[in-house]
Amino acid sequence: MDAVSNRFRAAIKSKKFIVTAEVMPPKGGNPQHMIEMANCLKDWVHAVNVTDGSRAVLRMSSLACSVLLHQAGIEPICQITGRDRNAIALQADLMGAHALGIRNVLALTGDPLKAGDHPKAKPVHELDSIRLLRLIRQLNQGIDYNEKAMNDGALDIFPGAAVDPQSASWSGLQSRFERKLTSGARFFQSQLISDFDKLEKFMDQIAVGCDRPILAGVFLLKSAKNAAFINRCVPGVNIPQHLIDRLDTASDPLREGMKIAAEQVQAARQLCQGVHMMAVRREDLIPEILEMAGVEPQTRSQTSADLAPALSPADV
Template sequence: MDAVSNRFRAAIKSKKFIVTAEVMPPKGANPQHMLEMADGLKDWVHAVNVTDGSRAVLRMSSLACSALLRQAGIEPICQMTGRDRNAIALQADLMGAHALGVRNVLALTGDPLKAGDHPKAKPVHELDSIRLLRLIRKLNEGTDYNEKPMNDGALDIFPGAAVDPQSTSWSGLQSRFEKKLTSGAQFFQSQLISDFDKLEKFMDQVAVGCDRPILAGIFLLKSAKNAAFINRCVPGVDIPQHLIDRLAAAKEPLHEGMKIAAEQVQAARQLCQGVHMMAVRREDLIPQILEMAGVEPQTQRQVASTSSAVR
């Protein structure tokens, strides 16, 4: 496995503070903007997530975009949902991902179709995120969904899962987290975090001792209007009123949003092993946010590590 396929996994194994970020696939034939955004991130993050029909809105295939990122020398995390594919299609895509060198997969159930731009489309949902993790484990062991041997070789997929430390159902959160752990999740990326007391409680009471990195979701709020929209339209998210008021009072709301995100990165560093950065349509600002938070570029860390090894 080459360096482009291994940076993320190696960083997790060495217990580094992990930074990932998210890019949005294009709606159409031209991936240039996505590639430009990802290129600006590659020196700052261990891997770049590509969404798979996020909010049930039509976009280019996450797998195709992940392959394009890899060709550009950027390690991808391919998000894959069970909403739109049955077990045959999921296995086919996972085998295709492996053949293309895309090894990191975030297993998701998928957002409800009624929230998106094709509300009359028919969902599949044969496999939810937990069953998808179990499927990946079988493929890695060399057997298919029906436990029949794969004659042309086992896969080597590095699977992750989503987690929501702000869930209103504490028992449900605990149960699903434990099931994802036992089903083979090697890392967790959280939903947008706005309540860091709940994240701390989750880390102390649920994730403690799991030996898997939890990456706190950090979202760039661009304005008070943007924060209100997220509260209204994104399930399970509750941006506190004091942050909305802070954005509303700011002379430069976007810059204030960057400051808030940087403060949240600093808070997350005290609680968990990484952050997952989200800045829809302004992914170019993520390096600045990380710099404001005191996070060094990955290239600098690698140079420092090499120099230390030489000494």
């Protein structure tokens, strides 16, 4: 496995505090801005997530964007949803990802189409996130969806899953988390965290002893208006009023939002094994937020041990 495909998995194996961030694929054929944003993150994170039709809005293929980042020396986490592809297409994309050097995959069900810009498109949903995790486990064992041997070699995909510690259904959260664990998830990235008491409860009561890194989602709030929009439009998220008031009264709301994000990174460091940074259209500010939070660039702390071979397909 080449070094670009290795840092994230090796850092997890070494029990490091994991930092990932998210970039948005372009809506069109020019990926320059996405690559520029990812380059800003390169030295500060272990890997960069590429979204797959997030909010059911049309964007460039997450697989194509992941390959572009890999070619630029940036380790990607390719998000793949079951919403838009059947089992044949999902397997084909996973095989292609492996052949092109993409190893990290976040398995998702996908946001509902009615929320996006193509509400009349037809969903597939043959596989949800849990079934997709199971499929990846089979492909890593050299067996396809129909339990037939793959004559041209097994895959080596490192699969992750999403988790929402703020879910309204505690029993449902526990059930899905445990099913994702048993289906092969090797890491978890959370939705935007606004209630760190709920994150602590999740870590103490559900994730305890799972031996998988939980990465808390930290979102850059740019203004009180931005926070109100998220409360209105993002299910399961409730930005506390005291944070909205801080943004509303700040002389520089964006700078105040960065301070809030840095405080949340510091809070997450006390509770879980990593953070997943989200700053839509301002990914270039993530390094400064991490620096404000006392997180060093990942390249500075990297050792020769980090470049050693990571988990083998058998470990997945």
